[in-house]
Amino acid sequence: MEWLQQLVNGISIGSIYALIALGYTMVYGIIKLINFAHGDVFMIGAFIGFWAISRWDIGFLPALLLAMVICAVLGVIIERVAYKRLRNSTRIAALITAIGVSLLIENLMIFFRGAQSAVYPATIENKAINVFGAQISSLSLLILGVSIFLMLLLQFIVHKTKIGKAMRAVSHDAEAAKLMGINVDNTISATFAIGSALAGAAGVIFGLYYTRIDPLMGIVPGIKAFIAAVLGGIGSIPGAMVGGMLLGVVETFVSAMGFSSWRDAAAFLILIIILIFKPSGLFGKNTREKV
Amino acid sequence: MGKMRYTKKFGSLALVGVLASSVLAACGDDNGGNSAGDGDTIKIGANLELSGGVATYGSSILDGAELAVKEINENGGIDGKEIELISADNKSENAEATSAALKLIEQDNVVAMIGPATSGNTVATVELAAENKVPLVTASGTAPNVTVNDSGDVNEYAFRTCFIDPFQGTVAANFATEELSAKNVAIFADNASDYAKGLAKSFKEQIEKNGGTVVAEEAYVAKDTDFRTQLTNLKGKNPDFIFIPGYYEEVGLIVKQARELGLDVPLMGADGWDSPTLVELAGGDALNDTFITNHYSSEDPDEKIQKFVEAFKSENGDTAPNAFNALGYDTVYYLADAIGRADELTGEAIKDALADTKDLSLVTGTFSVDENHNPVKSATVLEFVDGAQVFNSKIDPQ
Structure with a gap:
């Protein structure tokens, strides 16, 4: 039952990618900016969680x-x-600024606490549950549960609430939304708030699952989540979820087939292939780019 | 307005002044030549990982080195001259290691350097050491190419206090065959590190020589956090022993995840595992039934070792010294011995004296330096019991 085990491994990492990818895709959907500082918000989330659990002991x-x-x-x-x-x-100016913000956050963190890694305390007892010969840790079930809950919550916010409606409207046409009396600035801020909150949650979950966190931990998951967002169709919320899960599973199976050194290469290959053959991604709308 | 302009002008004048004087000062230094030999002190640089990924190695070496310097100075120094230890942080990065070495050589005029803790960082400074004729002794850089370059020539100015990787791999293989009766072994190595690859290679050669089989080989890359995929693969091959050469940051997670997946076989690594962070990452339970080869154990009953342990504890709030502390300590004594025997206080003379070291009795074993600038000395096998390292056995060279 090795394959089942690998599937569980893949879905665990995939759900973390998905949570981060949601923030990328929401921000891109609304202001067409690839927010490269998003991975660092994820890192800050991991550290807030770490301090909250280890120093203030709040569970x-x-x-x-x-x-x-x-x-x-x-x-x-x-x-x-x-x-x-x-x-x-x-x-391009906004993109470069995003990279600048990313470097700023990383280096501020290193400046204030050093570059060494921190170890997440084991707050939740991690039991292995045996399912058809696969060892599924209770922690990976928790991760999956929290991720799915947050994604459902997001779907609810986007489709059933007033702010969600405003977000969709601004994303569709900011000018027209403004004319209809929607406060575009607040809507964009709300999008950033929701996306960043999801990244923060992903950070805490990541720390709990992988134990080790450091100020540069956001870079690789950030890029992977970006790939996941592109894979699913950047701008599309269900796309980010499916893209994240799919990327996690593909990476895991590439490693499982004995090509562990090629795992990251496979992820980037997916990015290249998607960008060449289907730039709108799996779930993206096939619209021509507006200039 | 006028005042503001004045201040501005004054500011730039002051700046010019500062620049000019620093240029002059620099010139003065150059004219003075190598000032390390002048005065009453002997300057030794310590280019170490004081922050970054493997910060615990570097700071441990520095603690050990400082103790040795203190002891030597209290006993009258070297020929009446006190040792002055100047440390520089290389942030656990190759490029920073090079600039730290440059700073020690150019600005501090050190006569010899304690090199970085890891092989990769040390290799990055070897050429600089040779160009400037400043001998470099790494306390814990175990890769063969630290002292011997790729074309097989000895790096004249590079030395080390520790044994080399192939030796640790060989010891681990012998230990697995003889003590644990392992037949079908697996290797899980850091693919991006020369250290891990060197260990894996010599382990594989020796285990096959001992009649064992390598049933699976998997690789990871430093900074990875998810090893479950490869571990699941390994588990499918049913090995009775897994060799994991690597550094503690990843190994801690590997051991934890291996146990979570139900891989309960003995795991073994080398000195790269030696850090308190390993225990924090993996947890004491998961670490049971794991072994490492190391340079020394603070529990070794040997008299010289116990004396060092006592001295270290009284300096460092009752913490028992780890292998890096011991190696840092030995590195200073190794250098001091050579500086004492050197004809004059120049890099060239010290380098010759280092190469001539014979039967020097140190904490991490009595050693002589071979023709490749590697010490010939013994290795220790330690076992983790509930998170603590317990002395298991001592294995002599050959």
Whole structure:
């Protein structure tokens, strides 16, 4: 039952990719910006969770909520300070700013606490559950549960609430939305807040599952999540979820077939293939780019 | 306005002044030549990983080295001259290791250097050491190519206090065959590190010589966090022993994830595992039934070792010294011995004296330096019991 085990392994990492990918895709959907600082918000989330659990001893769920709230605020601050004034500049200017913000957050973190890694405390007892010969850890079930819950919550917010409706409207046509009386600035801020909160949650979950966190931990998962978002169709929320899961499973199976050194190469190959043959991704709308 | 302009002007004048004086100062240094030999102190540089991924190695070496320097200075120094240890942080990165070495050589005018803790960082500084004729002794860089370059020539100015990788791999293989009766072994190595690849190669050669079979080989890359895929693959091959050469940051997670997946066989690694962080990452339970080869054990009953342990504990708040502490300590004594025997206080003379070291009795074993600048000494096997390293056995060279 090795394959079942590998599938579980793949879905666990995939659900973390998916949570981060959601933030990428939401921000891209609304202001057409690839927010490269998103991986670092994920890192900050992991550290908030770490401090909350190890120093203030408040348990997993409160720590998760705290990380989400602080990351949401951080996301809004980043948007207001760095991106808002560039909204009418070229997209490359905003992209470069995003990379700058990313480096700033990483290095501030290193400046304040050093580059060494921290070890997540074991707050939740991790039992192995044997299912058809596969060892499924209770932690990976928890990760999957929390991820799915957050994704359902997001779907609810986007499709059933007023702010969700505003987000969809701004994403569709910001000018028209403004004419209809929608506060575009607040809507964009809300998008950043929600996306960053999800990244913060992913950070806490990542720390709990993989134990080791450090100030540069956001880079690789950030890029992988970006690939996941492109794979699913950037701008599409269900696409980000499916893309994340799919990428996690593909990576795992590439390793499982004995090509573990090719795992990252496979992820980037997917990115290249998607960009060449189906740039709109699996779930993306086939619209011609507006200039 | 006028005042502001004045300040600005004054500022730039001051700046010019500062620049000029620093240039002059630099010139003065150059004219003075190698000032390490002048005065009452002997300057030794320590280019170490004081922050970054393997910060615990570097700071452990520094603690050990500082103790040795203190002891030597209290006993009258080397020929009446005190040792001055100057440390520089290389942030666990190759490029930073090079600039730290440059700083020690150019600005601090050290006469010899304690090299970085890892092989990769040390290799990055070897050429600089040779160009500037400043001997470099790494405490724990175990890759063969630290002292011997790729074309097989000895790097004249590079030395080490520790044994080399192939030896640790050989010891691990012998231990697996003889003590654990392992027949079908697996190897899980860091594909991006020369250290891990070197160990894996010599382990494989020796285990096959001993009549064992390598049933599976898997690889990972440093900074990975998810090893479950490869471990699941390994589990499918049913090995009775897994050799995991690598560094603690990844190994801690590997051991934890292996046990979670129900891989209960003995695991073994080398000195790269030696860090308190390993125990934090993996947890004491998961580490049971794992072994490492190491340079030394603080529980070794040997008298010289116990004396060192006592001295270290009284300096460092009752913490028992780890192997890196011991190697850092030995590195200073190794250098001091050579500086004492050197004809004059120049890099060239010290380098010759280092190469001539014979039967020097140190904490990590009595050693002589062979023609490749590698010490010939013994290795220790340690077992993890509930998170603590317990002395298992000592294995002599050959």
